Amino acid sequence: xxxxxSTDYKMLKELVRRGEGHSLxxxxxxxxxxxxxxxxxxxxxxxxxxxxxxxxxxGTIPGLKYADEDEYLLVRAIExxxxxxxxxxxxxxxxxxxxxxxxxxxxxxxxxxxxxLPDPADPENRKVYVRVADKSVQASKEVRExxxxxxxxxxxxxxxxxxxxxxxxxxxxxxxITVDAFAMLANIxxxxxxxxxxxxxLANVLDIHPSDVMDKYTTKLVL
Numbered sequence: 001x002x003x004x005x006s007t008d009y010k011m012l013k014e015l016v017r018r019g020e021g022h023s024l025x026x027x028x029x030x031x032x033x034x035x036x037x038x039x040x041x042x043x044x045x046x047x048x049x050x051x052x053x054x055x056x057x058x059g060t061i062p063g064l065k066y067a068d069e070d071e072y073l074l075v076r077a078i079e080x081x082x083x084x085x086x087x088x089x090x091x092x093x094x095x096x097x098x099x100x101x102x103x104x105x106x107x108x109x110x111x112x113x114x115x116x117l118p119d120p121a122d123p124e125n126r127k128v129y130v131r132v133a134d135k136s137v138q139a140s141k142e143v144r145e146x147x148x149x150x151x152x153x154x155x156x157x158x159x160x161x162x163x164x165x166x167x168x169x170x171x172x173x174x175x176x177i178t179v180d181a182f183a184m185l186a187n188i189x190x191x192x193x194x195x196x197x198x199x200x201x202l203a204n205v206l207d208i209h210p211s212d213v214m215d216k217y218t219t220k221l222v223l
Contacts, residue, residue, distance in 0.1 A: 007103055012093050015050070016059050020134040023049035028056045030070040033077035034118070040078060041114045042129040042136035043106040044086045045147065049131065054101035063099030067092060071102055083115050083126070113139070113147040130210050137212035142179065142198050149202040156202040163188055163196060168219075176209070176216040 007015075020026055025039045030053060043049035053070060054063040064070045071090070078086060091103040115126040128139040128147075139147075149156070158164070163186040170177055170185055177185070183193035197217050200206040209216045 007091055007093050009093065009095065012052075012061065012101060012103075016052070016055055016061060019059065020057070022131055022133060023047060025049065025051050025134075025136075026055040026057055026059075027051065027053045028062070029053070029064070030073050033073045034081055036074060037077050037081045038116055038129045038136050040086060040088065040104065040106050041082055041116050042131045044088075044109040044114045045112050045128060045139070046108065046131035048106055048108040051104040051106065052101055053104070054095075054099070061095065061101065063095040063101050065099055067100035067102060074102070074104075080120060081117050083117055083123075084111050086114055110151070112151060113144050132210055132212060135212065137210065139210060140215050142194055142215060143208065143210050145194075145198045146201050146208060149198065156199055158196075158199045158203055162186070163192070164200070167196070167200075171206075171217075171219050176218045178214045178216060180214070182217075 015024070016026070018024060023043070027036055027039075030036060036051070036053075039051055043051070053074065054067075055061050071092070075090070078088070086106065086109060088104050088106045091105075093101040093103055095101060113128045115128055117123060117126050119125055128144050129136045130139045130143060166186045167177065167182055179190060179194050179197060182197060183190045186193065197206065197208075201208050201217070204220055206217045207220055209218065
């Protein structure tokens, strides 16, 4: 959905002053729209966010000289490379000298996971991205499975057996654990360790903390 901007230049400067973070990303140009869609997918797969096109990483706001062309390229890329379709709103914020900034607002999606299809003719080569701090990183198999399970919205049941006891004893003495560490600790195949941790996240026993290196799991915080 594209509309006239409800965000003026003063509001834009306040937004930019926050700096890039978990829910805010800057792009100077749309030279590589097929890469920019990763940020949009990551926001939809995580907690939502705002993407500004025409803003530098250093917080400068030169804007876009040919905003119509940039908008066309990016909207086409979203339609072509994102699956399933992602909901978003688009505003155009006027600057000086007829330049503009494109502002995309992407809500957290109920249809997660969303994929980037680098080649729409090869759907097997699809990738999922999530937002970690101020970066969009490729999601692990476990993160993807958790998203699918959350979307299914089923009551998850699990058996509290030996491996779960080993896991919870470890987390009682340590802050976190990884899939590989759990597999080694409980002397079980990695596949079973992965499935167990996913089930415990879906059962609201554990939290997962995605990373571009290795996801970590912690006990669920009780507020």
